Amino acid sequence: MIRDQLLAAVDAALDAAGLPIPPGGVALAPPTDPRQTADFTTNVAMQLARTVGSSPRDVAARLVEVLNAERPGHLDRAEVAGPGFVNLYLAPTWLHEVLRDVVAVGDRFGLGTTLSGERINLEFVSANPTGPIHAGAGRWIAVGDALANLLSSQGADVHREYYLNDAGAQLDKFGASLHARYEGAAPPEDGYQGAYVVDLAARLREALGDAVDEETAREWGYQAMVDDIRADLDRIGVQFDTWFSERTLHESGEVAAVLDDLRTRGALFDDDGATWIRTTDFGDPRDRVLVKSDGSPTYLLADLAYHRNKFARGWTHLIDIWGADHHGQVKSLQSGLEALGASPGEPEVLLGQLVKLQRGGELVRLSKRTGDIVTLADILDEVDPDVARLTFLFQSIDTAQTFDLDVVTAQSMENPVYYVQYAHARIASIGRRAAAAGITRLPILDASLAPLVHEREVDLLRALAQYPDVVAEAAAMRAPHRVTAWVRDFAKTFHSFYSECRVLSDDIALTQARLWLAEACRIALASALAILGVHAPDEMTRIDEDIP
């Protein structure tokens, strides 16, 4: 849009001034300094100063001279500022053009093409089907789903996938524990001690009667847990495209095939009765076991078969979201896949720092032994899914998160999610008011946007202009929280506008212009909330009715 035109103009101006274009192109962005009133600024002169052999301000002056002579569209003037910044001041019309652009693309506002053509398999959550989904896993649900939306918004074909570890020792332990409870006995020492297993045993008896053997108990329990997990995911509004069973890899011979392939490629060696893979050839700090001395496959072996299967199904790029406690396995998996011929760096693993739960001012100590866990369902019993999701999407996955159950529940009325949703609801409310008053929004081509000059209106238009870049950048950085940050900030700007600028007034032209501005804000809020997986309501349920 407009920035692209300006970039082209700056490139041309550099050329006309006899200056080179820096490798990597010209950076053109709104100034971050709150004192600066320029619309865009570039540091290109400071970048070029050394190669050109003159001072940054001199280079900037040469560029400014050409720009002011050429005056590309919307440019009012260019100025040298500070140590050598070139500040571009645009005519107010450029922001009105932004508004027209937003309205023209409508619900497609914010979409980009930076990832078009990519076929991405995004695996997240993949909690073992041996118990309910833990509260902390809610972070990966929220982040994974938002990331999928984000990548899709940039044109990628994204597939949400859940890996079911239904072939390993954990499921056996789970089966043994369930069967023990079913028999009224205590689970094995290294089994699942949680109270939910007792409840599950009762459900098992109700479903299948009094003569259930351990294998039947395991299989029934497995299905029951998968059903429960799907129900929890359904509550928070996340749908997976594929639920992939580890068993199928063993049954289809794909696990064995990986071993054969690695043998052929000379990546294996035997030691101590076990079969190892030489992952150190690809940067792993140590080699890894694929087949244990008792002949059973390791988790890594099945995981290699799994990721190879993803490629075989046509996905060209794999992204896994893992908890930081698994970071030691990243290099092993990538090395093994590379040994199988995949491109280095596959899968791309996003390591998320863990969630600590806090209640009553104290950390909730989790103990597998006692089965003392807080589940996602527990959280969803207390707060609505939008609150839970946005809470998980506040911060970067690079930082450990403390999820304070008291704060999120007791103060949920003050949760920022409502602040953002309220902005959307207010716009809808204005629409209802307008309709009731018989005010119709005329086609934007017939509307004059010239009245939009108030500082709050300009703030909104600038924020709208930046939104597509925010989304593209968030996708590139795999950082949904950047969208959260933008939408919270945008909501603040909107509320400020709302209280200072009345949309519906006696000034017909101003009303028309502001109705269109409000519509553009609605489009942007809806877009951002959709990416985050949060609803954009047209009205809020009233609270605090008891206050006179």
Next chain:
RNA sequence: GCCCCCGUAGCUCAGCGGAUAGAGCACCGCCCUCCGGAGGCGGUGGCGCAGGUUCGAUUCCUGCCGGGGGCACCA
């Protein structure tokens, strides 16, 4: 000992190498004739330490200090 993440306001967190670092909560004031007060306006208050790279470092590199998570023939 080695590997990964993080030390920014009293608390929780933002901040693609740019100019005087932002927001929420908390605290102190103020704003309801008017589109929904789940709101608005103002105030208090900050980059762990030391080097290095750079025209310019909260951001990149190194070391130290502090916090979290890993270093299995477990998943």
